[in-house]
Amino acid sequence: MMCQGTVLFFKFIYQEFYETTSAPEQGTLFQLRNVIHRVDVSGGEGAVDKFRAHYAFIMDCLDAYILGATMKVMELECLDGMPVKWRPPPLLKTAEKSDQYQWLTKLAQEILEEHVKLDKDKNLTRMSEVAKEMDTQTLSVQGMFDDDLQKFVCTCGKQYKNLGFFKRHLVNKHNWLFRDDEDPTADTCTSECKSDSVANYRASFMKNALILRDTYDAYSMCDGGRVVRNAKFEFLCADVRKHNKYKLWLWRFMAYVIALLSPKQAYEYMWNCASNTIGGIGRNIPNDNLVELMVQLVKKKIREQGSNFTYASAVKAALSSQVQDEIKQNLQQEIQQKTKGKSRTKTNKSVDIEVMVMELIKGNLFSYIPGREFQSFRNFQDASERVNLTKLHTWVTKQKERASFEML
Numbered sequence: 001m002m003c004q005g006t007v008l009f010f011k012f013i014y015q016e017f018y019e020t021t022s023a024p025e026q027g028t029l030f031q032l033r034n035v036i037h038r039v040d041v042s043g044g045e046g047a048v049d050k051f052r053a054h055y056a057f058i059m060d061c062l063d064a065y066i067l068g069a070t071m072k073v074m075e076l077e078c079l080d081g082m083p084v085k086w087r088p089p090p091l092l093k094t095a096e097k098s099d100q101y102q103w104l105t106k107l108a109q110e111i112l113e114e115h116v117k118l119d120k121d122k123n124l125t126r127m128s129e130v131a132k133e134m135d136t137q138t139l140s141v142q143g144m145f146d147d148d149l150q151k152f153v154c155t156c157g158k159q160y161k162n163l164g165f166f167k168r169h170l171v172n173k174h175n176w177l178f179r180d181d182e183d184p185t186a187d188t189c190t191s192e193c194k195s196d197s198v199a200n201y202r203a204s205f206m207k208n209a210l211i212l213r214d215t216y217d218a219y220s221m222c223d224g225g226r227v228v229r230n231a232k233f234e235f236l237c238a239d240v241r242k243h244n245k246y247k248l249w250l251w252r253f254m255a256y257v258i259a260l261l262s263p264k265q266a267y268e269y270m271w272n273c274a275s276n277t278i279g280g281i282g283r284n285i286p287n288d289n290l291v292e293l294m295v296q297l298v299k300k301k302i303r304e305q306g307s308n309f310t311y312a313s314a315v316k317a318a319l320s321s322q323v324q325d326e327i328k329q330n331l332q333q334e335i336q337q338k339t340k341g342k343s344r345t346k347t348n349k350s351v352d353i354e355v356m357v358m359e360l361i362k363g364n365l366f367s368y369i370p371g372r373e374f375q376s377f378r379n380f381q382d383a384s385e386r387v388n389l390t391k392l393h394t395w396v397t398k399q400k401e402r403a404s405f406e407m408l
């Protein structure tokens with residue numbers, strides 16, 4: 001179960017990697033779905049309506065991609081083969097847990113470097129540098145605004161009412177350079193033309209699916225720190241796919257945690273992202289989900305009251321429903337009756353995953369061949385490379401202004 005926000009990030013993954021093609025090209029999610037006959041996976045609106053099936057499919061694909069990448073790194077011929085590289089030390093099986101963990105982490109790091117981080121985070125670093133530069137510029141322009149005159153006053157004494165004219169003056173007379181004047185597409189092609197679109201697709205999918213898995217895990221462990229960290233990536237994705245409501249939601253979430261609340265409040269807000277109604281580690285659900293569940297419960301109670309329903313009875317139902325639910329669950333546990341719908345039969349996915357791994361290897365998904373393309377994913381670029389930073393910066397600046405008098 002996931003909160004509204006994360007569901008949209010999930011939708012983003014389907015839009016990005018599944019729906020852009022109808023041609024089953026080797027290694028794409030669409031082709032993998034056909035190979036393993038996941039008929040309940042349809043993409044589009046179905047991704048949210050039949051959430052569980054679609055989520056499971058993405059996770060299985062991710063597992064297949066991870067296994068394929070591991071085989072490449074270890075130079076394995078098949079899943080049961082003997083690795084040429086990264087052969088586990090002979091006594092690893094009986095070694096201390098911490099030693100096993102260390103070895104595994106190193107291997108995972110190698111896979112991450114070679115198959116997921118294709119641009120070695122250059123793009124994100126560049127983006128944050130440019131954003132910082134824009135911030136300084138905006139701040140210094142705003143600093144030249146005179147509150148009494150209600151005008152921008154330049155260092156040379158000239159006054160402007162209009163921001164656009166003032167900026168033009170700064171460019172023409174003082175040699176300022178504003179990013180918004182630059183052509184955003186100017187420098188993308190020269191470096192990108194010879195890249196491997198297929199490898200970009202693979203790396204981008206692995207990255208985003210890993211973020212999705214991590215967010216899901218962060219919510220179920222109620223790990224506020226990770227939820228905030230992942231929100232930053234999800235924010236960029238929402239921007240690229242123009243999920244505006246979600247973008248705003250994420251922005252406000254981060255604004256509250258980072259800037260608006262007091263340290264104590266921020267800490268509480270961050271770590272109250274999920275609740276646990278059934279007990280046990282890793283069984284939390286996001287709070288907006290909990291609200292949704294409670295709303296359903298109360299609605300049901302009100303329906304049961306039929307024509308006897310009044311405002312007062314609705315309030316009573318709302319206040320008592322959680323307690324009633326708890327009593328019901330306790331009773332059920334006492335008589336050791338299995339709670340309905342709480343456990344689901346687990347199907348064995350390993351066969352599916354093995355088939356998918358073989359498809360990925362056949363499609364040479366884990367090599368880097370400059371100039372290669374999927375026919376239906378021409379010039380595929382990771383979402384982070386498609387962010388229009390000037391537009392985003394203008395948006396964030398506007399939101400900051402609004403937040404200064406609207407929020408809290």
Ligand SMILES: [Zn+2]
Pocket residue numbers: 154155156157158169173174
């Ligand atoms: Zn001037």
